[in-house]
Structure formats: C-alpha cells, structure tokens
Amino acid sequence: MSNQPSVLEISAQEVYKNFLDYKDQDFIDVRSSEAHNDWNIFGSVNIPFKMFQSGEFKDLLPKSDKPLTIVCNRGNDSKVIAKFLNDNKIKATSLSKGMQAWNNILHPLEIQPKYSKFKIIQYHRIAKGCLSYLVVNNDEAVVIDPVYKIDPYLKYIENNGYELKYIFETHLHADHISGSRLLQEKTGANLLLSNKDPYTFDYTPIDHEKSISLGGESIIFPIHTPGHTKGSTTIKIGKNALLTGDTVFLDSLGRPDLADRAHEFANDLYDSLNNKIANLSNEMCIMPAHHGKVELKDFNKSFETPLSQIKKFDYFKLSKQDFVQKVVAQTNKTEKPVIYQRIIRINSGSEHILDSQIPDLEMGSNKCAISQK
Known part of the structure; x- marks a missing residue:
C-alpha cells in the first residue's frame, strides 16, 4: 500500500x-x-x-x-x-x-419549553456527545457551556442580529476544551463562572442568590449544585427549563471523582439532588451538558426530559449513606476521561496550549457520567 x-x-x-x-x-x-x-x-x-x-x-x-x-x-x-x-x-x-x-460538527436543534416565549438552541456535538446552549430573549442572548469551535454560535447571533450579553459555564470541564474565554474575547460578553471552581483568569463570579436579566426580563436563575465539581451550577431559565450541566444527565448522574475527592463530592451531590433539584416542578425540562451514545435514528432528536423522569432514578430512593456508597462504587468502575487532569488545568487557565494541540487532546468520547453497569 x-x-x-x-x-x-x-x-x-x-x-x-x-x-x-x-x-x-x-x-x-x-x-x-x-x-x-x-x-x-x-x-x-x-x-x-x-x-x-x-x-x-x-x-x-x-x-x-x-x-x-x-x-x-x-x-x-x-x-x-x-x-x-x-x-x-x-x-x-x-x-x-x-x-x-467529525469532532467539530455541531448540530443545532431548537427547544421550546412549556409556557415560555424565549428560544433555546441546543448544540449537539455529535462525535463527543457535548451539549451546549444558546438562549435568546428579546434579541439578547446567552451561551452556556460553549465548545472551543465557537463559529456556530457567532454566526447564529450575527445572522439574527442578536446581542450576546453573557457566557456561562455550568462547571469546570474535564473532558473537552471550553470555548468560553475565546467567545468572551471575540464578543466582549460578560463571562460568568463559579468562584468555587479553581479558575485563574478574570471573570465575573456567579451570584447564586440573584437572578439575571436577559432581554429586559429576569429569566436566568443560577442554582449552586455541587457534586460533579465544587462550583457546579444548574441554570434555571424561566419557569420550566433547567440546564443541569454535568450534575444530572438523562440516564445517570455526574461523577464526583475528577477532583480526587469522591466521598466528599458524593455527599455534595446527594444534597444537591435531594435539597435543590428534587424540590423543583416535575414539569421542569431537564437539559444536560452531555449525553451517551446515540443511534442514527435519534440524530434529529433533542436531548431533554421532564424532571418527573429524573426523579424515578433509584438514586432518589436511597439514604445519604447508601447513596454515597453506591455512587462511589459505580464511579470506581467508570473509566475516567482521557488526560482529564491536563484538560482541567487548561480550562482553569493554569496551563496554556496552542490551538493546534486541541484536536489531539479532545479525541474520544465523554466520560463524565457514572457508569450504570
């Protein structure tokens, strides 16, 4: 050959x-x-x-x-x-x-939560399973968990004459390179991150006690939900949309071990699920930051489910002690993301790399969920 x-x-x-x-x-x-x-x-x-x-x-x-x-x-x-x-x-x-x-292809799908007039675009990174979001209300936009190839977000915003006001990260990502800082540099939008995750660059700390206005209306409500990371934040949009980051997936939970403090973070995760997320309306539309493997027949389906379905997880039926024991045991059986510690350093700002290095760092599927096997 x-x-x-x-x-x-x-x-x-x-x-x-x-x-x-x-x-x-x-x-x-x-x-x-x-x-x-x-x-x-x-x-x-x-x-x-x-x-x-x-x-x-x-x-x-x-x-x-x-x-x-x-x-x-x-x-x-x-x-x-x-x-x-x-x-x-x-x-x-x-x-x-x-x-x-193929890992750079983003597939956009529009989601319309019940009783809401704002628009949510879910960007499905087909190869890796990352999900990012663009929310628009009265011509103002926010992007949540952008991947490093930011052109699709910019084109959509520019083509529709929107103004990008905010960029959010639901948590410090460990399996892919974030596009938040690059998007902030290109647009001047306000970058909001949790100060409980170890970022080393300039940003605006998320205030979990205050709502945020988009398009003249207070429709963004950050909720501190530690467990996957210390700073993990679930973002409630309007009355019925809940962007859960890596705290809750459609079929699993976010793993608590990527900071090498699995027992401590599993305790946090229990409290976040039972004292915060479980108290919300069953009609809440759950939209996570990742999904598992999908088949071609599901290519054009958005990744969302009502909170009532999430509450059926066995995890919600366990005592705190049993929950922590089960979560840690299942986490130990779950392969960690490739070079996750280095990706955390890059996304936190403590290590700098060339753009040409990113494709190799991002090879492979996401592994931020707890194994169900």
Missing part, C-alpha cells in the same frame, strides 16, 4: 449534510476496535487497518451500492485504505482529517 496516496476526500461538513439530507452512506472505520467502540460515526463498520494488510477484510466490506467513506483518527490511514480499495475496483473516499474533523 502506498504511504502517500492521492485519493478523493470528503469533508466532515459534507458527511454531516448527507445525514441532514437523509442520503445513504456507508463508513469503514480502520482504527482499532477499542477506538471504534469508544466513539465512531453512525453505522460505521470497524475493519482495523491491519486486516487490510493481512487480506482478512473482504468478507467484512458493506454489501451495498451506497457511497463508501473510510475513516481514521486524522485522515492519513484512511487515504491509504481508500486508495487500496479504489485500486481493487471498490470505489471509496477518505474522510478528510478523520474523526478530528
């Missing part, structure tokens, strides 16, 4: 558009089985690179006439395999820049 092949490439944006247009497409992922199981493109077939070298691949190829795209981490191995297949009369393209490029 040639090491520097010349083959037709397809961009991650084109692949995304094909999904939007419901166009049939097949994918062969030539990474290791471990990497593929961790994160992949919808419906991709895993045939590791070495199997092409040994000739074991033939019976594993998709048996269809759909356009075929080869996927790897950075778009190098995929070019080698795409050329090999084309040389053997099997038409294939290579995903340009591989999973690193």
